Amino acid sequence: MGESIENRLKQLGIELPDASGPAAKYANYVITGNLLFVSGKGPSGNPKGKLGREFTTEEGYQYARLAAIEVLAVVKDALGSLDQVSRVVRAQGLVNADPEFEEHHKVLNGFSDLMNDVFGEKGLHARSVMGANSLRENLPIVIESVFEIKS
């Protein structure tokens, strides 16, 4: 059987918050078939600023990790338990970045590493990352994601 994802979260010292609500008439997530589409989520605490200007790559990594925790809170809210995830399918990192910033991939690793820590091999996902000119409320990063769920 193996340990549950919830136990692994505990070992990692991660406590999932309640899923933050959508700010308008949209959904935190939509399930179609066995795919779970999760809305773009930013880090908790309302940090404001751009990578390569207000924030370093290492700070961005930590914000991507915090955004990953917000994503997992939505997934748990959607499925009841993270054990219902059979695969992390895809993530897109929208990084609020200076025009000369070049380390977007290292920032998004904060998300990817956490998915691997939590889900192991099932956490390996396809991904892309880009520098956004600006983001809502000047968040440093927003991550959109798709999960596969057990049928």
Place this chain on the structure above:
Amino acid sequence: MGESIENRLKQLGIELPDASGPAAKYANYVITGNLLFVSGKGPSGNPKGKLGREFTTEEGYQYARLAAIEVLAVVKDALGSLDQVSRVVRAQGLVNADPEFEEHHKVLNGFSDLMNDVFGEKGLHARSVMGANSLRENLPIVIESVFEIKS
């Protein structure tokens, strides 16, 4: 049974245009399984400019609503009738924005509100939004979307 989506459009005073064609060797939409992937669509009328520079948030909201109507025109062209939509799954708003713009979410609400007006609960979708540095033909917004269709 309830009223048809076409009737609801009429009540909202919305007349769908013919679907605007793709500008190159790509498709307006692709159907795979019961998912309909719609290409990025901008507002009609070829407006040009950036949010936070040429356009206000309220103007952006109206452009997002106009882009939503272009998206629905493609969906109708793809499915014959909007009644074949079982769920709006996902939308991504690409907002042509100034580096200091922070209200991308309020702009994309023009799309989300229209989907709710037209489809009700089925119109609730996962979404993300970002500030693009620039967009094709200097459009203020382009919206990419995915719909679930009745099987």
Place this chain on the structure above:
Amino acid sequence: MGESIENRLKQLGIELPDASGPAAKYANYVITGNLLFVSGKGPSGNPKGKLGREFTTEEGYQYARLAAIEVLAVVKDALGSLDQVSRVVRAQGLVNADPEFEEHHKVLNGFSDLMNDVFGEKGLHARSVMGANSLRENLPIVIESVFEIKS
């Protein structure tokens, strides 16, 4: 039957490289159901620069074509043969662009044209394209994509 995709590649004078590996703890691709999600891929050769600044639209077109070849290398690695592709579903072009650039669509045509050359009608895909403020390692373009595979 028709000729195989591999033969068509040969006729086009395209030799697929080995798939370039992901740079961190993520996957080059994920298969879920009959959808293949491919991670964002840039052109080979590590070109650096922005459209509308260091690079012209025509150069960008060629880079999009080179990125398409990198994408196909991943698809072949994933499926064993490109003949297993039943449809190119969706592509998103992230173009590293100057704020005043307006020809993103013409750049992404380098990807779309190649997909049509290689797959014919099956190569027609839904797509969107945006100007990114900056990209990892200052690549001129990164393309994320989804393919449908034969069941």
